[in-house]
Amino acid sequence: MENYKNLSELRPGTVIAEDIYANTAFPIIRKGTTLEIEHLEVLDLFSIKRVKVEERIINRVQTDQPEIGKTDVISSNIEQLLQNKISRTSDLHTMYKKAVNEYKREFTSWRSGVKLDIAKVRLLIMPLLESYMEHKKMLVLLNEYSNRKEYLYHHAVSVGVLTAALASELDYPKGTTLQLGLAGTLADCGMAKINPILLEKAAFLTKEEFAEVKKHPVFSYQMMQESPLLRQEMKLAVLQHHERLDGSGYPRGDQGGKISQLSQILAVADVFHAMTCERVYRAKESPYRVAEMMKEEDFGKFDPTILDALYEIIGMPCMGDKVLLTNGDVGEVLSSNHDHPLRPNVRLNGRAEIVDLSMNRSIAIEKLIN
Template identity: 75%
Template sequence: METYRNLGDLRPGAILAEDVFANTAHPIVRKGTTLDMEHLEILHLFAIKRVKVEERIVNRVQPEQTAGSTAGTIETDLDQLLENKVSRTKDLHTMYNKAVNEYKREFTSWRSGMKLDIAKVRLLIMPLLETYMEHRKLLVILNEYSNRKEYMYHHAVSVGMLTAALASELEYPKGITLQLGLAGTLADCGMAKVPSQLLEKAAFLTKSEFSEVKKHPILSYQMMQDSPLLRQEMKLAVLQHHERLDGSGYPRGDQGEKISQYAQVIAVADVFHAMTCERVYRSKESPYRVAEMLKEEDFGKFDPAVVDALYDMIGMPVAGDQVILTNGDSGSVVIGNPAFPFRPVVKVKNTGEEVDLTAHRAVSIEKVIG
C-alpha cells in the first residue's frame, strides 16, 4: 500500500514509492530508495513538502529485544537527531539566501554609483564562511541553489564560500582563509560597472562585447583599491583570478609564477561554481565532471595543488554510496577507484549491471545522495 506523507512526518526507513523531482531533469531521490537522515536532509534542502511512500518500513535500527522502553528511547533519539539535522539545514539555507539578497542589494548600489563598502560585504559573508566550512558536504550542491535570473549574486556568495573551503583544505591560517573568502566574494564586484545589457544577454557575446566583460577584474581591483579592510595580496588575487598558468587568461595574460597562489584558489572556486550552474547561455555540468575537467582537460591552466584540494573537498564516493548518473540511471557504488576518484564501479539499480565509469567516459556521477 502506498500513501503521501508530509516531510515532517517521515522517519528513516520509509521507502519512496515514486521518483522525487525538484525542477531538475533527473530525480533528486529515486523510487525505491530506503530513506535515511541524509535523504531527508536533501528533501528538506530542496523544499520538498510531501512524498509518496510505501506503508512498510525498513527498520534500520536493530535494538536489542529488552524492555519496551528501550525501543521508545531509540525512537525518541532518532526523532531528535532528525529534527536537529533538518533544523540545521534550514538554518544554513536561510543564512545563505539572506547573504545572496544582501549582496544583490549591495551590487545594485554599486551599479547606481555608490562606493564599495567592504565592511558590509564582510558582515554578510563571514557567518557563512565560518558555518559552511563545518558542513562541507553541502558545498558540492551550491549550484542547486542558483538560478539563471540571479546567477551573478549566487555566484559571488558561492565563490566566497568555495574559496574559503579550498583555502582551509590547503591548510592556510584562519586569517588568510577568511580574507580569501572575502576576496572571492568580491572578485566580480566590477561587473557592476559593465553594461547591464551584456551581463543579461542570452546569446554568446561578440568579441568586442567579451572584451568589455573581461575588464571586470580591473574594475573590481579599482573599486577595492583604497580600502584597508582587504590585504594588498588579496586585491592582487582579485585582479588575477581570471589569469591562467599557461598565459591564456586575462586581463594581462600573466602566466606561471607571476600569478599568486591566492589568485589560483579563487580561480578554481570561480570556474567550478560557474561550470556547475545553469546560466542564460549554457546548461550546467555535474560537479564531479567539472572537477575532472579542471584536472584533466584544463591541465596546465590551474595550480594542481588547488585542484587536488577541490577533489579532497568534494570527497571520493565510497562503496555503498547511492548515486545518480548523468544519463539518468541510479545505483550504488560497488568499489571506489583511488586513481580516478569520481569514476567508481556502480551497480545500476534497474538492470543490476555493474558499470565501470572509467570505461564509460560519457557518463559521470551527477549527485551522491547518501
C-alpha cells in the same frame, strides 16, 4: 490507489507512484521505487516537499513478527535523523540567503555610483566563512541555492566561501584564509560597471560584448585599490582571477609564475561554482563532473594541487558511501578507481548491477547522500 504525501510523512517501504524530477534531465527517483533512508535524504537534499505515492507499503523490517513498537522506534529515528539534517542545512542556508540579499543591496548601490565599502562586505561575509569552515560537507550544496535570475549575487557569496575553504584545505593561516574569502566575494564587484544587458543576455556574447565583460577584473581592482582593509596581494588575486597558467586568460594574458597562487585559488573557486550553477544559457551541472572536467579537460590551466584540494572539499567517494548518480540511480560505493577517484564502482540499490563509472562516462556522481 495513489495519493500525495509530505516529506515528513514518508517512511521506508513507501512506493513512489511517479518519476520525481528536480531540475534534472533524469529522475532523481524513479516510479515504482521502494523508499529507503537514502532516498529520503535525496528528497531532502533536492528540497522536494511533496511526492505522489502508492497506497501499498512494503514492509522493510526483516522479521515475521516485528516486536511491538519496533516500527514506531524506527520511524522515530528516521524522523530525528531527517530533522537534525534539515535543521543544520536550514540554519546555514538562512545565513547564506541573508548574505546574498545584503550583497545584492551593496551591488545595486555600486551600480548607482556609490563607492565600494569593503567594511560592509566584510561584515556580511565573515560569519558565513566561519560557519562553512566548520561544515565543509555542505559546500557541495552551494550550486543548489543559486538561480539564474540572481546568479551574480549567489556567485559572489559562493566564490567567497569556496575560496576560503580551498585556502583552509591548503593549510593557509586563518587570517589569510578569511582575507582571501573576502577577496573572492569582491572579485566580481567590477561587474557593477558593466552594462546590465550584457550580464543578462541569454544568447552568446559577440566578440565586442565579451571584450567589454572581460574588463570587470580591472574595474574590481580599481574599486578596491584605495581601501586598507584588503591586503595588496588579495587585490592582485582579484585582478588575476581570470588569468590561466597556460596564458589563455585575461585581462593581461599572464601565465605561469606571473600568476600568484592566491589568484589561482580564487580562479578555481570561481570556475567551479560558475560551471555547476544554472545560468541564463546553461543548465546546472554535477559538482563531481565539473571538478573532473577542470582536472582533465582544462589540464594546464589550473594548479593541480589546488584541484586536489577541490576534490577534498567536495567530498571524495569512499567505500560504503551512498551516492546519487546523474541518471537518478542511487547506489553504494564498492571500491575506488585509483586513476579516476571521482568515478568509483557503484552497486545500484535494489539490483545486483554494478556500474564502473570510470568506464561509463555518460554517468557521474551527483551527490554523496550519507
